[in-house]
Amino acid sequence: MCCTRFLRSGPWLAAVGFVFLGANLPGVNAADESAQSVPRDQFGAATVEFQQQALDKLMPAPAASKAHEAFDPVIWEAFVPADNKPTPERIALGRKLYFDKRLSQDGSVSCATCHDVTRGFTDQRATAEGIGGQIGKRNSPTTLNVALLQTLFWDGRSPTVDHQAKMPILNPIEMGMPDEATALKAIRDDQEYQEAFKKAYGREMNYEDMGRAMGAFERTLVFLDSPLRRFLAGDQEAISSQARAGWELFNGKARCVACHPINPSNPLGTDNRFHNVGVAARHQNFESLAKQAIKALAEDASEQKLDELATASDLSELGRFMVTQNRSDIGSFRTPLILNIGITPPYMHDGSLATLWDVMDHYNKGGEANPFLDGGIEPLALTEEEIDQVVAFLFTLTDVRFSEENQRQIELQRAAAAKQRPVRDEAMAFRQTLPFEQRVTGAKSTEQK
Numbered sequence: 001m002c003c004t005r006f007l008r009s010g011p012w013l014a015a016v017g018f019v020f021l022g023a024n025l026p027g028v029n030a031a032d033e034s035a036q037s038v039p040r041d042q043f044g045a046a047t048v049e050f051q052q053q054a055l056d057k058l059m060p061a062p063a064a065s066k067a068h069e070a071f072d073p074v075i076w077e078a079f080v081p082a083d084n085k086p087t088p089e090r091i092a093l094g095r096k097l098y099f100d101k102r103l104s105q106d107g108s109v110s111c112a113t114c115h116d117v118t119r120g121f122t123d124q125r126a127t128a129e130g131i132g133g134q135i136g137k138r139n140s141p142t143t144l145n146v147a148l149l150q151t152l153f154w155d156g157r158s159p160t161v162d163h164q165a166k167m168p169i170l171n172p173i174e175m176g177m178p179d180e181a182t183a184l185k186a187i188r189d190d191q192e193y194q195e196a197f198k199k200a201y202g203r204e205m206n207y208e209d210m211g212r213a214m215g216a217f218e219r220t221l222v223f224l225d226s227p228l229r230r231f232l233a234g235d236q237e238a239i240s241s242q243a244r245a246g247w248e249l250f251n252g253k254a255r256c257v258a259c260h261p262i263n264p265s266n267p268l269g270t271d272n273r274f275h276n277v278g279v280a281a282r283h284q285n286f287e288s289l290a291k292q293a294i295k296a297l298a299e300d301a302s303e304q305k306l307d308e309l310a311t312a313s314d315l316s317e318l319g320r321f322m323v324t325q326n327r328s329d330i331g332s333f334r335t336p337l338i339l340n341i342g343i344t345p346p347y348m349h350d351g352s353l354a355t356l357w358d359v360m361d362h363y364n365k366g367g368e369a370n371p372f373l374d375g376g377i378e379p380l381a382l383t384e385e386e387i388d389q390v391v392a393f394l395f396t397l398t399d400v401r402f403s404e405e406n407q408r409q410i411e412l413q414r415a416a417a418a419k420q421r422p423v424r425d426e427a428m429a430f431r432q433t434l435p436f437e438q439r440v441t442g443a444k445s446t447e448q449k
């Protein structure tokens with residue numbers, strides 16, 4: 001089988017001895033025995049203490065400031081702003097802020113609520129839940145390796161992690177602080193913070209430095225050590241023969257590489273560009289949404305308004321269009337990084353696909369038809385066996401430090417997929433026969449006329 005190999009990816013794995021737990025995936029069985037033993041809050045996130053300990057084990061303190069050494073130093077430099085060179089003081093301050101619930105309006109939510117160390121630095125939910133039980137429109141991406149992205153957020157509306165970190169605190173459905181001053185007030189009297197800010201940036205506490213410190217912390221979350229990386233470095237045995245076949249398909253028949261390039265100098269698996277792959281607007285009309293968006297943005301084009309519309313309104317489905325107002329960007333989203341993809345379900349900007357098998361079905365069908373669909377998305381005619389191979393490959397993108405959670409996800413997702421997508425046709429996998437194939441193979445179309 002594909003996956004036993006993960007269990008023997010080096011002696012130090014066992015030494016990590018760290019258990020990842022608890023999924024609340026729609027459609028994936030969360031009644032996992034071991035999930036009981038992790039202390040969780042009302043959002044289902046592991047408690048701050050538990051997450052902190054987990055992070056210490058994953059990334060012991062001296063390693064944190066050297067994490068980026070796994071990356072090409074020249075490229076790395078380009079991602080570090082001149083005004084925020086990482087220092088141990090900045091990283092420590094950012095880490096403290098990342099876990100601090102006082103930065104939310106009712107003291108219940110921190111960054112780590114939605115980007116939980118024990119869940120692949122996401123919440124493993126379809127869409128995020130913020131203060132007062134408010135459910136957003138978008139799926140929480142991982143904070144692993146985000147410092148290496150050219151733009152942040154599904155629609156790329158933020159240029160750097162330093163900038164991005166200032167947004168959720170003020171977002172009304174995430175952390176809900178009314179303004180920067182109120183956010184600062186929440187921690188201003190804390191002497192530890194006062195000293196930490198002085199040591200980190202040599203000046204009084206301020207909102208910009210808060211963002212910078214969290215950015216410095218996120219630049220330590222570099223987790224690139226996947227079996228695939230070892231395979232590309234020459235270790236043929238690092239991934240199974242099934243995954244090797246999947247890698248061939250990824251670069252060939254399945255055409256994933258067109259948007260998710262992966263190579264030693266670009267390990268993330270994203271082209272950093274925007275595409276409509278037929279996920280958006282499953283239930284809505286793009287044209288009327290676009291009209292509403294133009295009106296709303298004419299009234300208030302501030303950064304904060306855009307953040308609110310993107311995360312909390314139906315206009316979310318317009319994706320990149322909200323940033324550029326270019327028609328060709330309607331329903332387009334930034335190609336997500338797919339490193340560590342196995343441990344960050346569910347998938348897509350709206351969390352609408354529960355497992356990697358569902359993702360493959362989506363692509364195999366050629367996405368959902370819409371006038372703005374990317375030209376690179378067409379039905380693939382992959383067989384069920386080929387889908388299994390690509391999925392096996394995708395699970396080799398997880399850093400070996402998460403191999404326990406990765407293995408757990410392989411099992412959970414395989415079980416969920418087996419239930420949700422019964423194989424109707426071995427040769428063509430779970431999909432309709434589309435007119436395109438009818439022409440090519442002579443198969444009968446199953447589309448309703």
Ligand code: HEC
Pocket residue numbers: 098109110111112113114115128129130131136138139140141142143146149151152153154155161164165166168169173174175214310311
């Ligand atoms: C209530 C849940 C929630 C909280 C709290 C939250 N986030 Fe997020 N985060 C999200 C969602 C949802 C998105 C995607 C939003 C979008 O793209 O429009 C996101 C996006 C991001 C991204 C961009 C990732 C990418 O691939 O582009 C980063 C980085 C990030 N968050 C870091 C943080 C930090 C730092 C904090 C704390 C200051 C934080 N988040 C608080 C839910 C949350």
Ligand code: HEC
Pocket residue numbers: 250254255256257258259260274275276277279280332333334335336337338341344346347348349350359360363374376377390
């Ligand atoms: C035309 C460009 C394009 C092609 C081709 C493409 N992708 Fe994607 N991929 C994207 C974009 C854009 C998204 C986000 C779409 C959204 O959420 O609306 C995405 C999302 C994903 C996700 C979910 C990521 C997450 O964090 O939720 C996975 C997994 C994925 N793609 C794998 C693949 C595989 C495997 C293939 C080949 C079968 C493939 N992609 C082909 C652009 C592409």
